[in-house]
Amino acid sequence: YGGGRSGLMGALAEGALAAGGKVRGIIPEFMKALEWAHDGVSFLETVPDMHTRKRRMVECADAIVALPGGCGTLEELLEAITWKRLGIHGKPIVIANFEGFYDPLVEQLEVCITERMMHARHGAMWTVVQRVEEIVPAVLNAPTWGDDALGFAKV
Secondary structure, three states: OEEEHHHHHHHHHHHHHHHHOOEEEEHHHHHHHHHHOOOOOOOEEEEHHHHHHHHHHHOOOOOOEEEEHHHHHHHHHHHOOOOOOOOOOOOOOEEEOHHOOHHHHHHHHHHHHHOOOHHHHHHHHHEEOOOOHHHHHHHOOOOOHHHHHHHHOOO
């Protein structure tokens, strides 16, 4: 996760640590300088900038799970989808659509497919879940995204 100590992600990190889990945070230097970093995580990696942070988060992750969040979360989720579409990664992407939070975004992605801005098979790049209990099964059952993804990225 992004390495911060406040907000939903900070609370999630605290919960994971309290349950005996290990938490890896990746935070840009400027956020650490502002004292936004969660110093209690198992491993905290400091990187030069936001671009490096996003790249490292995807590299280190087994899956991308987007919980409800603000513009940073939206940007990170859409970049993860874009990178998957281009074959940069093939990891599962799960959109945690709690209480319909992501309904407008999911609808827009469907419009992109309907309007042929994306191929119908691109809809298999992510899974939308409604409850916490559905996240792990969605990760484990995500369709594979092959090395040939770049071959149909131009569609």
